[in-house]
Amino acid sequence: MEETTIVMYPAPSIGHIISMVELAKLLIHHHQHFSITILLTTGFMDHPSIDSYINRVSSSHPSITFHRLPTVAVNHTTTQSIAATAFQFIKSNAVNIETKLRQIIQTSVIKAFIIDLFCTSAMETASAMQIPVYYFFTSGAAVLSLYSYFPKIHSLTKSSFKDMVGVEISAPGNMALNAALMPEPVLDRDDPAYWEMLYFCEHLSKAKGIVVNTFRELEVVAVKVVEDGACFPDVEGSSPPVYCIGPLIADAQQPDEARGIKDCLSWLDKQPSKSVVYLCFGSRGSFSMTQLKEIAEGLERSGHRFLWVVKRPVQEHLGTKKVYDTTGEFDLSSILPSGFIERTKERGLVVRSWAPQVEVLSRESIGGFVSHCGWNSVLEGVVAGVPMIAWPLYAEQHVNRNVMVEDMKVAVAVEQRAGDMFVSGEEVEKRVRELMDSEKGREIRERSLKFKDMARDALGEFGSSTKALANLVQTWNVISH
Template identity: 45%
Template sequence: MKDTIVLYPSIGRGHIFSMVELGKLILTHNPSFSITILIPTPPNSTTIEATTFGCDSSITFHHIPIPQPPSGTAVSPLSLIFHLTRNGNHNLHHVLQSISKTSNLKAIVLDFLNYTANEVTTTLDIPTFYYYTSGAASLCVLLYSKIIKQRKTEDSCNYLEIPGFPRISKEELPSYPEELENIFRDISANMSDCDGIIINTFNAAEERSIKALQEGSCFPDESNPPPVFCIGPVISVPGGEKDENECLSWLESQPSQSVVLLSFGSLGRFSKTQLKEIAIGLERSEQRFLWVVRSESDEDSLEDLLPEGFLDRTKEKGMVVRNWAPQAKILSHDSVGGFVTHCGWNSVLEAFSEGVPMVTWPLYAEQNLNRVVLVKEMKVALALEESENGIVSATELGDRVKELMDSEKGKEIRERVLKMKVSGVEARSEGGSSYVAMNRLIQLWKEKDHLSVLSPNTPLFYNFSD
């Protein structure tokens, strides 16, 4: 029977594509493995086909039906994804048993958001690893969340010292409802007690954070923390990126490194007020730009959303498209010299890989933590400041874009991020830190004994109402 590694991404195309890229990377280091990727599939969701990913026959896909929570279950929108995943545990249990009958199931890799699947893998005694799709620095904060909560309330000092993370004020830390804070502490506890943590980063980018993780100082309750494997940069790019708006054609007519890209991820939607501030700021900056606009309402046209005459006045220097553009291909184009980003980690890695300096505009999740690291630690980005009403003003945006594209500080940032690009290539090359870490992980899996999972009659107790 063939040795098999099972990968279980979280719900959402971005998480699935990232896990697929991990599967491809595993096979480049050990083609003898078989990879099975479990696709969580809630009711009424679009089925993602294997052909979407361009994988060979060594990677197979299996859909895990995710039922809705039982009626009467109190689930907030913020925690819905965690409850949905737990609802799929019964189906996950049977799928893993089925896989074990036809192959040597060596290990399972869980997206860290799928932490409740640990209830199944522990019951079946399957070696369990977590894949953290963001950076090492934000993982340090997540793992240290229990101590952070204590110090936020008990310590009178406004600043917090977190192992592996830059000194940070309490105001800079993301604020979450208590329900989510409890979930994050559960994730931290599960990751602290697993067989290994895989992180999509590389040593040259986050040396201090990685050292703190490897030494165990971010695991406050663990005397024997799990091994950490930093295997990035792994870039997750959806297949078949079509340039429907002809962005790349437009870039061909622009001077080298003259265009700033503004793109904020699939959830980066703005109000009309904020969009108009961005437009005014771009016009005042006098820089060339390519702007991907997502608004709170898809029904409004660009003319409705932007200042009157803006599109005509900027047509020689700017291009504005609705909703989507092939971001990775745009960042790789020679004409692009800057990137205003929401600090999603995949976008950050894309910028690293192409040597593009950034202006940071975090919107949600761990993105503010990424901003702190990019600006304070790595010094490869500038920070945008919001006003008291939560709006980034036209003046602030225009000044930061101009500073990035046309100042000595901008040039210094560009030089540092170009060094990051070289370091990322070296990390993934033979003998590099990520290459060595991936081989170490592969060897650990190869040494695992064949698993004999429990019989189908093993009682399982999954509490969907927790």
């Protein structure tokens, strides 16, 4: 009997790798008869934390094997976006992917090749070898609908979204979105990343299926739209089946510099129930010193307890909200208003760079979560039943913000200044008070607790996500070469 295997291909960067590994663990937990091979690129966004993470997973899950592809040299120039460089790098791995797949099919039957959206360049190779290709979509169903519909939106205009001032973009299952808030890689038609994204989105409909990290009850409208195929307007025949298998949440990844983590958790354990506002903006979200100062002033004036994770600030003139070096040392007191830490020490704690978010959110003392609306953080907030303040920074986070505020109703949103998306200290104070003190805040908290139960049920023995996973595996058991 030939060995059967599932091959997975995440985009480079620890976040994408962790998501794919969580999917692998979920599969093995419910369906032990597969072995899983995960292919990793080498030469771009490599980081020592990836190797230590892989070693941990390999020793705890022997049926998951990692294979590093040969190094591909990448040439990033400042004239092109990081996204364009990343997509180019992934594309240049196509030949490595082909070699590895050919090697695997010598000894095994590949039941499915599961790829990240950004790894679409590997689809043609696998399809030519008659290997069924599936996408693992790491954002929610609303973003999946927007991306599936993107080729249609593209065909309706000749301008770049960044220049379409005041124009609203509509996609099925989504609220209208200001064109300038579309995900970065599609903002500018002169950026090669735009055309790569178009190519990825055109191929979503060609997959054998799309696995999504959400659950049906969380995004009712968007899930219906992708299941009915309404977001695939020009597809001949039927659109691919969609499998909502979430919420998948990663184990906490403690970076090497995670000193003082115990202090932060023991501090939380001493605070009253539902009294602390937790502020964290993802692995890369950061702010200018001016913005940090406004956040500090808003928190101080709100009078509420807080736990605030502060990353190294970004340079004012760059206008970016991302920091790529999150490990370097920096002095907190030099970037926050003079005396702030001293004045708020009875009710506030500021930690540098990182906190164990899943553990923090599960603490009884946490009463609210100010989030950048990255999908993993949204799911972590939902699973913990914590109401949120939505403060999107980049990527598809503005789409997620709309879902959180308008559809799920588990968040209030901060008002951001048009153009540079700056948020004033008054606004920070106002939203913290609204979430923690108002009737609306109380309603949001109740809804958040309902979603916490729904998330648990979805993953339970008879839950919607468990059934979706079983249906997916059944399609592989039927496929035979």
